[in-house]
Amino acid sequence: MSGPVEIAFTVNGEAKTVRAVAMARLLDVLREDLGLTGTKEGCGEGECGACSVFVDGTLVNSCLIPALQAVGTSIETIEGLAKGDALHPVQEAFIAAGGAQCGICTPGMILAAVSYLRDGGDAKEASIREALAGNLCRCTGYMKIVESVARAAAAIAREERTS
Amino acid sequence: MLRAAANEYELVAPGTLGGVLDLLADDPEGWTPLAGGTDVMVLLGAGKLPPGRFVSIWGLPELRGIAVDDDAVTIGALTTYAEVQADATCRAELPMLCQAARESGAAAIQNRGTLGGNIVNASPAADSPPPLLCHDAELLLVSRDGGERRVPYDGFHTGYKRMSMRPDELLRAIRIPRRPRPDPALHLFRKVGTRAAQAISKICFAALAEVREGKVAHVRLAMGSVAPTVVRCKAVEGEIAGRAIDDARIAAAVAALDDDIQPIDDVRSTRHYRERVARNLLEDFLVALAER
Numbered sequence: 348m349s350g351p352v353e354i355a356f357t358v359n360g361e362a363k364t365v366r367a368v369a370m371a372r373l374l375d376v377l378r379e380d381l382g383l384t385g386t387k388e389g390c391g392e393g394e395c396g397a398c399s400v401f402v403d404g405t406l407v408n409s410c411l412i413p414a415l416q417a418v419g420t421s422i423e424t425i426e427g428l429a430k431g432d433a434l435h436p437v438q439e440a441f442i443a444a445g446g447a448q449c450g451i452c453t454p455g456m457i458l459a460a461v462s463y464l465r466d467g468g469d470a471k472e473a474s475i476r477e478a479l480a481g482n483l484c485r486c487t488g489y490m491k492i493v494e495s496v497a498r499a500a501a502a503i504a505r506e507e508r509t510s
Numbered sequence: 511m512l513r514a515a516a517n518e519y520e521l522v523a524p525g526t527l528g529g530v531l532d533l534l535a536d537d538p539e540g541w542t543p544l545a546g547g548t549d550v551m552v553l554l555g556a557g558k559l560p561p562g563r564f565v566s567i568w569g570l571p572e573l574r575g576i577a578v579d580d581d582a583v584t585i586g587a588l589t590t591y592a593e594v595q596a597d598a599t600c601r602a603e604l605p606m607l608c609q610a611a612r613e614s615g616a617a618a619i620q621n622r623g624t625l626g627g628n629i630v631n632a633s634p635a636a637d638s639p640p641p642l643l644c645h646d647a648e649l650l651l652v653s654r655d656g657g658e659r660r661v662p663y664d665g666f667h668t669g670y671k672r673m674s675m676r677p678d679e680l681l682r683a684i685r686i687p688r689r690p691r692p693d694p695a696l697h698l699f700r701k702v703g704t705r706a707a708q709a710i711s712k713i714c715f716a717a718l719a720e721v722r723e724g725k726v727a728h729v730r731l732a733m734g735s736v737a738p739t740v741v742r743c744k745a746v747e748g749e750i751a752g753r754a755i756d757d758a759r760i761a762a763a764v765a766a767l768d769d770d771i772q773p774i775d776d777v778r779s780t781r782h783y784r785e786r787v788a789r790n791l792l793e794d795f796l797v798a799l800a801e802r
């Protein structure tokens with residue numbers, strides 16, 4: 348048996364400290380200790396991407412990360428994506444193109460899409476599909492998700508041209 | 511919830527290589543390293559991880575980074591699949607390893623899964639070992655009391671999930687001798703699975719060969735998911751090394767494959783399917799080689 352330890356990290360720009368068992372999954376720490384329930388659990392085995400978050404800027408599955416490995420990192424969850432009332436272009440695009448149905452896969456899909464676009468991803472369907480291959484959706488059939496990401500890619504490209 | 515309670519596991523992070531090696535040396539049966547966690551944490555999630563003590567090695571600087579000198583590319587054990595794909599030397603000289611990295615899991619797994627974890631997890635279905643075997647990779651193993659030793663990767667896996675590594679040792683890096691530049695060899699990597707992303711291979715094939723003056727001057731062939739360990743196919747190599755590739759040679763090489771592989775029926779595929787696909791992949795490779 349092993350008791351809780353102090354986990355200090357940054358979550359969506361705010362310094363946080365929680366007491367958690369070292370092997371507790373980051374997913375559970377976010378949802379249960381910090382109340383950030385936007386991060387979802389699908390499979391708990393790295394297959395579905397519902398639990399995706401950014402750790403130090405890289406997309407990871409929070410179900411596969413023990414709390415202790417999050418010490419000192421900076422984490423970004425779906426709750427931290429919008430700037431105040433201004434949604435991220437990927438969130439806007441999911442609304443515009445109908446990229447969400449039940450919504451369980453949506454936070455993970457959006458973060459995987461954001462990761463792809465931050466790395467300079469474009470609107471090509473094959474590239475979008477490869478970038479989202481770790482995120483499963485049981486509702487949409489993926490067409491509208493791919494369309495949402497392509498729209499967001501185009502919107503971001505437009506913004507870059509005008510700025 | 512089916513999952514075992516997280517407090518049945520101890521997890522520590524000494525933060526330095528020395529600290530980790532001390533733990534392993536003082537109580538070698540007691541600690542299991544935890545790197546990116548993409549194998550270990552899956553077992554935890556599935557309720558299949560026996561309670562125990564784990565030591566995080568994630569982030570240890572001595573196990574990170576890709577170093578290139580005239581003779582070798584030395585890849586830190588903690589190098590992730592994403593880092594392999596992003597490295598210019600790997601892309602230019604190790605196309606099969608890059609392809610294996612790109613076809614392992616999906617983006618989030620590739621950001622966390624490490625080459626070292628893939629090797630020491632010792633799955634016969636792992637995808638990076640066949641390319642590593644084709645490149646005559648060596649492993650750099652480190653311990654407090656033994657310092658660092660270098661062993662050929664070929665022969666490291668001695669049976670299903672068994673390997674010649676002591677419990678007080680960590681895999682520090684993988685050393686890959688550099689091939690001539692530009693490389694005249696044909697490299698072919700093929701992973702056959704249910705889907706491109708996430709799926710574990712039904713069969714994984716890697717081969718590298720060079721033809722000089724009409725004869726095969728250098729050849730390496732390795733496969734995953736066809737035996738209790740990933741295997742180098744030395745019987746096939748023996749049939750083609752130093753010979754010209756014609757239809758009779760191809761037939762002899764394909765026949766020799768039976769000596770190299772012993773596929774089984776399991777949840778992902780059948781023995782029959784794997785034998786067929788292994789032969790077809792070999793034939794494709796040899797036909798491509800003959801056309802060079």
Ligand SMILES: Cc1cc2nc3c(=O)[nH]c(=O)nc-3n(C[C@H](O)[C@H](O)[C@H](O)COP(=O)(O)OP(=O)(O)OC[C@H]3O[C@@H](n4cnc5c(N)ncnc54)[C@H](O)[C@@H]3O)c2cc1C
Nearest residue numbers: 393545546547548549550614615623624627628636637681
């Ligand atoms: C959804 C999903 C898809 C996957 N797809 C693939 C795939 O397509 N192909 C494939 O080959 N694998 C795949 N994997 C398996 C896994 O991602 C890889 O095996 C990965 O490389 C493991 O690395 P890790 O750092 O995460 O290992 P960990 O889980 O941290 O460790 C694995 C094992 O290696 C040991 N270990 C790790 N590093 C060291 C070291 N430096 N020294 C000594 N021991 C060490 C650990 O003690 C443990 O026994 C997949 C996994 C998931 C969850």
Ligand code: FES
Nearest residue numbers: 389390391396410
């Ligand atoms: S819950 Fe983490 S990948 Fe499915």
Ligand code: FES
Nearest residue numbers: 448452484485486
């Ligand atoms: S919208 Fe329901 S799982 Fe994707």
